[in-house]
Amino acid sequence: KMYEETTAAVCGLPFQARCIVPELADTEHNRFLVGTLSLREENEIHSIAIEEISPGELDIVEDTVFVHKREVWNISPCPFDSSLFFTCYNEGTQYVAALWRKNENNTDLDQVLELESHRGSVKCVLWQPSAGTSETILSMDDTSLIHYDLNISSESGSQTQPKVKSKIDYKEGEQTTTAKWRPQPPYSEVIVSHGTNIKGWDLRSGKETFQINRAHQHGKIRALDFNSNKPNQFVSGGDDCNIKFWDIKKPSDPFAVLDSGHNHWVWGVEFNKYHDQLVLSSGSDSIVNLWRLEWEEAGKRGVRSQLLRRYDDHEHSVYRVAWGNNELNPYIFASLSFDG
């Protein structure tokens, strides 16, 4: 379901779904990838394009469906090639990650490669967020982060396994849920949620850079996102219903906490890529919130927050929200509820 302030376009999916992401490579359209979640049926990846057909009115101008056999738990679109994306899917007993290429001729997806270095379930795959066409990725499971160099040839057909650059073992039992690659050069830092803690990892040294213990009171941290405009800031959302804003330089306490928006676990928190005062959040209380942050003065950490809009239209848990990737119209976002 897509919203833009008061008007929204709604798109129904045939199955339940958990993940929606913007197609990063396409900066001229608001295009989203959605993966469905059905254990027993054939799943789908939808590539949905949204346009503002008239001021204030959105419409779905394109909805291409690709068949993805297994249920999709996560999608990681390639930042420079819109036909490429990773999915993390339930392969039966394990969650594995594979790179897919959209087939332009039919609704099939061509599997480019499957990451085979993991022993446990793969939680997510991250592309290096640099502006260029770096084919460097990270994949994460409960025990380790693996850093690869991809070498994608343009031909179809199965690829060789990517070269593992480095591997970080957390040496800790806490379950991981999500991770985010810091979007500033030298692209060497990744933050990972370990239960209620957040840790920063240096990819070059393989060491911890910082640690926030009990960043959230209890449960898990289910969402992390970096502010792409302010190098050190990131946001986290967790099972204590709070959304917290952090500064890597001062990880001892958050510089802002939004504790009034959600009644259940916070599943998604996203900074707007272009206007970092806009933050979207969603949770299993079926609510999507649009926040605005106001930095009081440059250089200071004081922040005033304001709940711009509360969308309670969803019937079911909203596991992901996503800002559109259109540079010209960066105010469109999408939220996906479990019922599709």
Add this chain to the structure above:
Amino acid sequence: MSSSNSSLNGSVDGSPVLPSPSVDRDNKKRNLLAFYGLAPQQPSPGQPLPGPVAPPNPADLVSLDSVHFSLPNYLSELYTTTNLPNLLNTSSALSSEIAGLDSHLQTLIYSNYSSFLHATDTVRTMQSSLSLISDNISHLNNKIQEMSNLNDTIYTSLQKNKNEIVSKSEVVERMKKKLWLWDLPGRMKKCVDSEYYGECMRLWNKGRKVLKRYETVKSVQKILEECQKIVAELETLLWNRVINQKEEDKTSVDEINRNTEWFKIIVKLKQGNEEAEATLKKQFERIFGKRNLENWGDFCVRYERIFGENNREKTASELKKYQDEVLTEYYARIRDNLKTFIMSENDLLSGVDGNEGSNQEGESAADASKIKIREMFKRLEEGYVVDKTLTAKLARVYEDLDRVNKTTEVARVKISAMEFMSRIVYDLIDEIFRELVSYWKRSIEDIFWSPSDEANHNNNNNEGHMLRRSRMDEISKKNVYAVVNKVGNSFEKTLSQAFGYFFNTIDDTPLGEDENPYTSPILKTDKNNKAQSNVRALSFLNYSLVFNKLVVCTQASVLELNEYVCSFKDTIQWDGNEMKINDLMLLSKFLIIFASEKMSVIAGIVVKIKDESEIRDGIELNVVELNDRIKKTVFAVMETYTKAQGVLMGRIIEKRVEARQWSKLKKEPRKVGKSIVSFVEDFKEVSAVVTYMFLGIPKEFMFLDEGRKDSAGSDIGAGSEISSGRGNKSGALATTSTRGKPRAKFGVGGGVVDDFFNKKLVIFGRLSQLDPKTIMTNIWKIVVKTFYELIRMQTMNKYGLQQLQVESQYIMQTLRDKVVNESVFEKMLEELRSSAVGRCNEPESGLEMNVIQN
């Protein structure tokens, strides 16, 4: 019959109207009516009978009682406007009416006739008796004449003797006077000896004139000299007595009166002697005036009586000075006493500071406050209704002022006194409330938090909690309700006493023990005195002012406390720690008690004065609103609690769900998992705790009236998460998009869709009311929500699904009665089951219902 009728008619009119053969029926009727005084006006006999000069009103023609009634008209009207049944009805009604009138007429005529016969008989009898009486009277006349002659004879014979008697009695009178004069000196002497100086002077004044007249008679002269000597002696005696008088001598009213008499006599005796008079005046002022300033009015009256002159103006300033002294003293006392007015519950704090054993740091501040309040209690007990003598003294001052300067001055003084009092009470209210609020705050702190605990709290939650728990327990042991109630009662007592006293001192009328100052007679009885009325009006005003202040303070302190409690909510919430959650529960309990008890006390106070609409006007103590504010806080705290408890239980579930290998179960479930059994036990325990918390809470406190039900009530609706089963949608639906309309706008003509969305199950709704089951329902929703969110992240095989089915059935059976809303209960479980089915990788593998139930 007609002849007797007409003859009666004639006798009433005085001028007989003979029945003429041509007289028509109307005429007879009119005469008859006239006789009975029923005719509107009597036609004079000489005039021609009034014919139908003016055309009668058509309504009159058909009206039965009208003079112009016309039968044809009536009938035609009846025939044209009425149907047959009505006609028959009218006919029978008329017949019976006619029959009734006939018989009535007969009765009247008969009774008239018999009266007439009676009257004729009576007149006949009277005529015969009259002749008898006239014989008797002439006989009587003769006798009286005889008596009169006899009387004349007697009078003439007596006249001579009478003159003699008169002259003799005159001599006797003169003789008597002389004899009295003779005895005068002796009697005067006797009076002086027995200190009846007034009587002595009376005798002297009486005898002096006679004696002076007959001064030339030797014997008389001697008497005169003797008398003068006695008077001179008396003069010296009194002079000495009066001049040597000491102030202390006079204590009783009798003595004062006697002294006044002495002064009066001596002043009379010294009349003309200015020097002596001045001395006496001075002496009188010395003795009476200065010492007894509070009896100034009395003094003035006596002064006037003795010296015959008005000295009011002269002494007014002195009086004023004295009065100020008294007032100042009085006020000082009142101020002191009012300060002790706080509360009189000595044992009140015994419940709070029962933790003698604990020596935690940081209690010193709380202790200080307790001690302070305790002192106040004590002072109040000792000091209340200070000093009746002072009050009486002041009352006398007013009374005297009344006599001296009349009511205006009294009113002025009273008003100033009253204003003074109001100011004191006004300030005092502040003080009382400051103390009360700080006391209440400390009570709350003692239970939930004290600054020094913070370190404790952070380092070791359990310890911090146990500390608070033990404090709460101690209070509970002594009955929290009783303690809070006592605080409330003392508060009420304080105020009513303060005002009772306030009124008591403003008005001279002492109040009865249980008397409402407001209905005090001084306010009610108007003696038609403008000044008094003004005093009353002003005291009203002052009372209103003070009351207003009280109201404002009450409100402010209630709100302050409310806010304070809220701050605890914020420090405690969301820790996810079981101990802290229990603290939240304690907090709500305290709040509920605070609100339900305290507010009723405040309400009680207000209600007492409520009848006095004049005071109530302009005062805005909205007890209901205040109560609502507190209720809202309670709701907020309870909601926090509900959430926290739900999350906490959710976490327990989380561990259990994640610990299980749902996809690797190898056999059909045989029994319910231990984890679920313990979840059920936990839930039951929480339910018991919540139920316990509401023990003794009045029912009416459990609801928050407006709006809340709407916002929370929708959980009755069917849950849609359930009905929208997965996998049923056809692929064709996939690309259907609803254009341009956000879901929020479906309300416009949505039809089925509308219904569908309206039935959304509100999982995180607010509490619709405060009762254990509603709270448990909300906790239930959060817990199960968490449960199925967790399940949705699992993948299970068919045994896993079956296990979950069995367990949800078990939960259903064991917890059903803990949750208020069964449809919510079941729907949440259903959602859990359908989530599980969705996460099962082996289709159609659920168990049959009957299998599960076994």
